[in-house]
Amino acid sequence: MTRRITDAAHLERLRAELQAARDPARSAIAVCAGTGCVAYGSRKLAAAFRDAVTARRVDVEVRATGCHGFCERGPLVVVFPSRIFYQRVQPADVEEILDRTVAKGEVIDRLLYADPTTGRKYVHEDEVPFYAHQHRLILGFNGKIDPESLDDYVANGGYRALARTLTSMLPEQVIEAVTKAGLRGRGGAGFPTGRKWALCRQALGNPKYVVCNADEGDPGAFMDRSVLEGNPHGVIEGMILGAYAIGAHEGYVYVRNEYPLAVERLSLAVEAARARGLLGNNILGRDFSFDIQITRGAGAFVCGEETALIGSVEGNRGQPRFRPPYPAQSGLWGKPTVINNVETWVNVPLILDRGPDWYAGIGTAGSKGTKIFSLVGKVNNTGLVEVPMGATLRHIVFEIGGGIRDGRAFKAVQTGGPSGGCLPAEKLDLQIDFESLTAAGSMMGSGGMIVMDDRTCMVDVARYFIDFLLEESCGKCVPCREGLTQMSHLLHAITEGRATDETLASLEALAPVVQDASLCALGQTAPNPVLSTIKYFRDEYLAHIRDRRCPAAVCKSLITYTINDKCTGCMVCARQCPEHAITGERKKLHVIDPAKCTRCGICHSVCKFDAVDVR
Amino acid sequence: MSATVEPTCDLTKLDPILARYPAERRSLVMVLQDAQKTYQYLPRPVLERIAEALKVPRSHVYHLATFYKAFSLEPRGRHICTVCLGTACHVRGALRLVEHVERRAGIKAGATTPDLELTLETVNCVGACALGPVVIVDGEYVGSATTTKLDKALKGIVKGAVEEQQA
Amino acid sequence: MIVNINGRDLLASPEETLLQVARRNGIPIPTLCEHAGLEPWGGCRLCVVEMTRGGTGPVRVVPSCLQPVEDGLRVETHTPRILRIRAVLLDLLLARTPDARRIQELALEHGVKRTSFVPRRDPDKCILCNICVRACAAVGADALGTAGRGAAGRISLPFGDDASACVGCGACALSCPTGAIEMTDRGSERRIWGRTFQRLPCPSCGAPTLTREHAAHLAGRSGLPAESFGACERCRREQASRLFLDLVGK
Incomplete structure (x- = not known):
C-alpha cells in the first residue's frame, strides 16, 4: 500500500486504478x-x-x-x-x-x-x-477528499501538476507560468509570487529554502487552517513545485500551535508523501530531491511577519528585522528563501495543472484567481467563502452570508485583521481586490471578514485591535511599543467616558507616526483600524466623547441596564445576578439597582422575555 | 487531555525529548513545546537542563520562553479553560465569558486557582470563528458559548458552577 | 557611488549605511540604540530619514542606521515630517522614562519639555534599546536578555536572578545610554547584577582593571593566558605606542 511511486507514468497508472475502483x-x-x-x-x-x-x-x-x-x-x-x-x-x-x-x-x-x-x-x-x-x-x-488519504488526493487529480512539471518544464518555465497567471501572495501584502520566486532563483547562495507560512494569526481568519486540515497534500504539492522552481531541497512549514488538528493532518500527509516517494530523494524518479519539516509556532502573532518567522524557525525570539535584505536574498540561516502562505501555495498546483491562462481569466485586472474569506460575526451564514477576486462586499455579506442576523442593520465589515479597517455600508459595492481595499483604508490581509451590526461599537472594535496589537507587539521598536501603549490609553479614555476632543486629536496625531516609523508591518498598519473607524464613524467617537454615550450600547462605562414592563417576574435574572443588584418579587416587575450593577450583561442574556434594556 | 501537575520535576523525562531533535539552537522551540506537554509548564530546572543539552546560554532559553505566549513558567492547573478572544468571538461577547469564569473561579485571566485546579487563559483566535464565542475546556470546544453552557462545562471543576446550577 | 543627502552629493561605498555616510560628512542624526562596535538594531527609530529612489519614486521613511546606500538615493534628514516623528518618539520615551537625563536632553532639543502622554506608572530609566544585551553577547557572556515581550518586556538576567554567566565586564552598564544599569566600583571591588567581583590590578601601574572572571573568560575565548588581558587601558595604550615607535624607528 505504501509502495513508492517510481515515475510519472506509475503515478498515472495508480490514478487510473484508483478511479476505476471507485463506483460512482x-x-x-x-x-x-x-x-x-x-x-x-x-x-x-x-x-x-x-x-x-x-x-x-x-x-x-x-x-x-x-x-x-x-x-x-x-x-x-x-x-x-x-x-x-x-x-x-x-x-x-x-x-x-x-x-x-x-x-x-x-x-x-x-x-x-x-x-x-x-x-x-x-x-x-x-x-x-x-x-x-x-x-x-x-x-x-x-x-x-479524505485529508488523511494520499490516494484520495491522487484520485482527484492530485500530484498531476507535479508529475507534468517535473517531466516537461524547466524551473524557469514554472516561474514564468506562475508570473503569467498573475498569482499574488495571499498572506496580506499581495506581492507577485512569480517575481518573488525569480528573485530567489537568481539570488546567490546555497542551499535555498522554501517556507510555508501557516502562522495564521489574524483573529477572525481561519482559511489557512481549513486548507491545511482539509487538503494538506495540495499545500505540499505547491511547495514541491516552488522548490523545483527556485532550486531548493529543503522546506519548512511554520504552523500555529493553536491548530493541533492542522499539525496532525499535515504531519500525516508529509509522512505519506515521503513513503510514496513524492518527498525525499529523486522525486518521481527525476533528478530532484526535496523534503519538508514541520515547525510549530508558539503563540506569537508577530511571527506571521516573515523576518520574525525566520527568527523563530532558527530558534530565536520572533522579532522582525529591517528589510533589505529580503528573505528572497537572505532568509533562513542567511540563505535565499521563498516564504509564501498556505493559500498561496495551494494555488500553485492548480495553475500548473490547468494553465496560467485559465487562472489569469479569473479575477480582476490586477488581482487574479479566487480569494477565501472567513465570513464571521453578525451575519446569518458564517463560514469560509471562496469567491473570484473582484466580487463585491454586498455579494459576500448578503447573497452568500444571507444578510445580518436577527434582522438587524448592517453597520460595517472589518477586513484584513488587525492591519485592516472597517468599511461602512456605502462601501458595500466595492469590488474586492488588493488595491481597492487599500484605497478604501482597509486591507486584504489574509482574508478575515467580520460583519458588524448596529450593536457593534466601532470605538470598542478599534480599542480591541489596538489592545490586541499592543499585547502582540514584539517590543523592539519605540513607535510600536510605546505608541500603541499610548493609543490604547487614549482609546480606553474614550470608551470609559474620560475623553475630550483633544483625546481624538492626539489619537489622530500619533497614528501617522506609528505608521511611518515602525519597523515592521505590525506597527506600520496597526493604526488602520483606528483611522478607518474615525474616518467612517466619527459620529460614534463624538457620541462617546461629547455625550458620554455608546450608541451601540457596548462600552460598559457608558451604559445602563434597566428592566422594562415585559418583565414577568420570573426571577431568573435576580438569581443569576452576581452582584445581587436585582430585586423584585415573583410575578412582579424587577428592578436593577444601578449602584450595585457592574454591567456584566448576564441579566440581559438570561432574560427570555426581552425585558432587560441596555442603553 | 490529562493534566497532572508534577510535584517534583523528574528531569529524566526530558531525555526522550532531547533525543528527538538535533542538539542545536534551532530545536529550542520544539523542545520547549514537548517539555511543556510533559511537565504542564516549564520549571526552572527543566529550562536549565535544556540550555545545557542544546548548548545555548541560559539567558537565551529563558528569554525565548518568556517571549512566546504558549509557554508558561508557572505551574498550571489540572484543568485548562481557554476563552478565545478573536475578533469574531469578541463581537459576540467573549469578554463577558472571561469575566464570568473570573467571577466563578475567583481568579483573573492568565492565573491559576491556588488549589491548582483550574487555569483560565485567553487566546487570540483559535480559528473556530464560525462557532464564536468559543471556549475550550480541557481540549473540548464549546461553540456558541453562553454563561450557562460554560457553567455546565466547568461543572465539577469550579465549585461555583455547580452551586449556581443547583440554586 | 553617490548619494545625495540634504542636497549635497556625497561619495559612499556600497557596504555603508546612510547613517555612516551622514556622520562621516558631519550631518547630525540623533540615535539611541546605535552603538559603535555593535550591529545596528533599528529599534529607537530616531535616525529615520526621508528617502527617494532615483528622484522620482515615492518618499519613504527609513531608519538610516540600517538602510544601505544605493546609487542615486536622495535623502533628507531634517524635514518637518522627520522632525515631527522624532519629537513624537521622544515624547513617547519621556512618558516611559521621565527621569532619564539623555531622553530629557534629546526631547528638549526637539522641543518637547514635558510628555504629552500618560506617564508610565513605575518608571525606570530603561528604554529597551537592547545595547546592553548586544554588548553582553558581543563580549561573549550572554548573561542578559529581554524577558517578556512588547511593552511588558524588561532587561533581565535569566530567571530574573541568575547572574552565573556574568563576568562583571561592565559592558552593559558602560554602554547604556540612559544609565539604567547600576554598577559600582569601589577600589578593586565591582558590584553589578547583584554580584560582587574583584578587579585585578594592572601589572604595570597597579590600578584595578578587568575582573578576574572577565580575564578568565577572555582567556578561554582566545586561548591566550589570562595575564595577557591584565593591563589597564592607559598602560596598554602606552605599551602599544611604544611598540609602534620601535617599529617606525627601525
Missing part, C-alpha cells in the same frame, strides 16, 4: 471533520455511522472529509450518490439517514438547510445559497 453509484456518507464540525461532535457522529454500517453489514463507505466551510451549521453530512446535504446532524439521526436516505433515497426534511430569512429548504449542497454563489477552486477539494 456506491453509497457513501461524507462527514465533515473540520475543526468546526468536530467541535459540534462530528467525530462521534462519524463513529456512529461506522458502527451502524458495520452492524447492518451494508456496503456504505463512511468518509471523513476536510472542512466544507459552512461551519456554523455543523456537523455537516453529504450522502452519496444522491448528494443530499444534511446539517446539524446528531448521532440520533444516524439510523434514520441509513434507513431512509441511503436505502430508499428519501429526503429527511428536518435535517435540510433552511434559509433563515426565506425559510426555503435546500436538498443539495451546491444549491444552498451559501455555496451556490461561491467559486470553490480551492475549498472544493476539502469536501471531496
Whole structure:
C-alpha cells in the first residue's frame, strides 16, 4: 500500500486504478471533520455511522472529509450518490439517514438547510445559497477528499501538476507560468509570487529554502487552517513545485500551535508523501530531491511577519528585522528563501495543472484567481467563502452570508485583521481586490471578514485591535511599543467616558507616526483600524466623547441596564445576578439597582422575555 | 487531555525529548513545546537542563520562553479553560465569558486557582470563528458559548458552577 | 557611488549605511540604540530619514542606521515630517522614562519639555534599546536578555536572578545610554547584577582593571593566558605606542 511511486507514468497508472475502483453509484456518507464540525461532535457522529454500517453489514463507505466551510451549521453530512446535504446532524439521526436516505433515497426534511430569512429548504449542497454563489477552486477539494488519504488526493487529480512539471518544464518555465497567471501572495501584502520566486532563483547562495507560512494569526481568519486540515497534500504539492522552481531541497512549514488538528493532518500527509516517494530523494524518479519539516509556532502573532518567522524557525525570539535584505536574498540561516502562505501555495498546483491562462481569466485586472474569506460575526451564514477576486462586499455579506442576523442593520465589515479597517455600508459595492481595499483604508490581509451590526461599537472594535496589537507587539521598536501603549490609553479614555476632543486629536496625531516609523508591518498598519473607524464613524467617537454615550450600547462605562414592563417576574435574572443588584418579587416587575450593577450583561442574556434594556 | 501537575520535576523525562531533535539552537522551540506537554509548564530546572543539552546560554532559553505566549513558567492547573478572544468571538461577547469564569473561579485571566485546579487563559483566535464565542475546556470546544453552557462545562471543576446550577 | 543627502552629493561605498555616510560628512542624526562596535538594531527609530529612489519614486521613511546606500538615493534628514516623528518618539520615551537625563536632553532639543502622554506608572530609566544585551553577547557572556515581550518586556538576567554567566565586564552598564544599569566600583571591588567581583590590578601601574572572571573568560575565548588581558587601558595604550615607535624607528 505504501509502495513508492517510481515515475510519472506509475503515478498515472495508480490514478487510473484508483478511479476505476471507485463506483460512482456506491453509497457513501461524507462527514465533515473540520475543526468546526468536530467541535459540534462530528467525530462521534462519524463513529456512529461506522458502527451502524458495520452492524447492518451494508456496503456504505463512511468518509471523513476536510472542512466544507459552512461551519456554523455543523456537523455537516453529504450522502452519496444522491448528494443530499444534511446539517446539524446528531448521532440520533444516524439510523434514520441509513434507513431512509441511503436505502430508499428519501429526503429527511428536518435535517435540510433552511434559509433563515426565506425559510426555503435546500436538498443539495451546491444549491444552498451559501455555496451556490461561491467559486470553490480551492475549498472544493476539502469536501471531496479524505485529508488523511494520499490516494484520495491522487484520485482527484492530485500530484498531476507535479508529475507534468517535473517531466516537461524547466524551473524557469514554472516561474514564468506562475508570473503569467498573475498569482499574488495571499498572506496580506499581495506581492507577485512569480517575481518573488525569480528573485530567489537568481539570488546567490546555497542551499535555498522554501517556507510555508501557516502562522495564521489574524483573529477572525481561519482559511489557512481549513486548507491545511482539509487538503494538506495540495499545500505540499505547491511547495514541491516552488522548490523545483527556485532550486531548493529543503522546506519548512511554520504552523500555529493553536491548530493541533492542522499539525496532525499535515504531519500525516508529509509522512505519506515521503513513503510514496513524492518527498525525499529523486522525486518521481527525476533528478530532484526535496523534503519538508514541520515547525510549530508558539503563540506569537508577530511571527506571521516573515523576518520574525525566520527568527523563530532558527530558534530565536520572533522579532522582525529591517528589510533589505529580503528573505528572497537572505532568509533562513542567511540563505535565499521563498516564504509564501498556505493559500498561496495551494494555488500553485492548480495553475500548473490547468494553465496560467485559465487562472489569469479569473479575477480582476490586477488581482487574479479566487480569494477565501472567513465570513464571521453578525451575519446569518458564517463560514469560509471562496469567491473570484473582484466580487463585491454586498455579494459576500448578503447573497452568500444571507444578510445580518436577527434582522438587524448592517453597520460595517472589518477586513484584513488587525492591519485592516472597517468599511461602512456605502462601501458595500466595492469590488474586492488588493488595491481597492487599500484605497478604501482597509486591507486584504489574509482574508478575515467580520460583519458588524448596529450593536457593534466601532470605538470598542478599534480599542480591541489596538489592545490586541499592543499585547502582540514584539517590543523592539519605540513607535510600536510605546505608541500603541499610548493609543490604547487614549482609546480606553474614550470608551470609559474620560475623553475630550483633544483625546481624538492626539489619537489622530500619533497614528501617522506609528505608521511611518515602525519597523515592521505590525506597527506600520496597526493604526488602520483606528483611522478607518474615525474616518467612517466619527459620529460614534463624538457620541462617546461629547455625550458620554455608546450608541451601540457596548462600552460598559457608558451604559445602563434597566428592566422594562415585559418583565414577568420570573426571577431568573435576580438569581443569576452576581452582584445581587436585582430585586423584585415573583410575578412582579424587577428592578436593577444601578449602584450595585457592574454591567456584566448576564441579566440581559438570561432574560427570555426581552425585558432587560441596555442603553 | 490529562493534566497532572508534577510535584517534583523528574528531569529524566526530558531525555526522550532531547533525543528527538538535533542538539542545536534551532530545536529550542520544539523542545520547549514537548517539555511543556510533559511537565504542564516549564520549571526552572527543566529550562536549565535544556540550555545545557542544546548548548545555548541560559539567558537565551529563558528569554525565548518568556517571549512566546504558549509557554508558561508557572505551574498550571489540572484543568485548562481557554476563552478565545478573536475578533469574531469578541463581537459576540467573549469578554463577558472571561469575566464570568473570573467571577466563578475567583481568579483573573492568565492565573491559576491556588488549589491548582483550574487555569483560565485567553487566546487570540483559535480559528473556530464560525462557532464564536468559543471556549475550550480541557481540549473540548464549546461553540456558541453562553454563561450557562460554560457553567455546565466547568461543572465539577469550579465549585461555583455547580452551586449556581443547583440554586 | 553617490548619494545625495540634504542636497549635497556625497561619495559612499556600497557596504555603508546612510547613517555612516551622514556622520562621516558631519550631518547630525540623533540615535539611541546605535552603538559603535555593535550591529545596528533599528529599534529607537530616531535616525529615520526621508528617502527617494532615483528622484522620482515615492518618499519613504527609513531608519538610516540600517538602510544601505544605493546609487542615486536622495535623502533628507531634517524635514518637518522627520522632525515631527522624532519629537513624537521622544515624547513617547519621556512618558516611559521621565527621569532619564539623555531622553530629557534629546526631547528638549526637539522641543518637547514635558510628555504629552500618560506617564508610565513605575518608571525606570530603561528604554529597551537592547545595547546592553548586544554588548553582553558581543563580549561573549550572554548573561542578559529581554524577558517578556512588547511593552511588558524588561532587561533581565535569566530567571530574573541568575547572574552565573556574568563576568562583571561592565559592558552593559558602560554602554547604556540612559544609565539604567547600576554598577559600582569601589577600589578593586565591582558590584553589578547583584554580584560582587574583584578587579585585578594592572601589572604595570597597579590600578584595578578587568575582573578576574572577565580575564578568565577572555582567556578561554582566545586561548591566550589570562595575564595577557591584565593591563589597564592607559598602560596598554602606552605599551602599544611604544611598540609602534620601535617599529617606525627601525
